[in-house]
Amino acid sequence: MPTPLERLRRRYETTDKKCPECGYVDEEGNWTSRTDGRRIVYRHVCPSCDASREHTFTLG
Numbered sequence: 340m341p342t343p344l345e346r347l348r349r350r351y352e353t354t355d356k357k358c359p360e361c362g363y364v365d366e367e368g369n370w371t372s373r374t375d376g377r378r379i380v381y382r383h384v385c386p387s388c389d390a391s392r393e394h395t396f397t398l399g
């Protein structure tokens with residue numbers, strides 16, 4: 340069973356591929372995640388124009 344966080348990450352990897360800046364579609368879905376224990380931050384850097392996007396979630 341995937342955890343809710345894994346499901347969330349997968350959702351971004353599969354649905355949020357298109358860069359809003361340049362329109363590049365990143366089929367690899369290069370989202371990275373980091374956490375400080377209280378929040379989890381998903382970040383994507385566009386391989387075409389280097390625009391970065393972040394989604395932040397509070398845990399618990």
Ligand SMILES: [Zn+2]
Pocket residue numbers: 358359360361362363385386387388389390
């Ligand atoms: Zn881009």
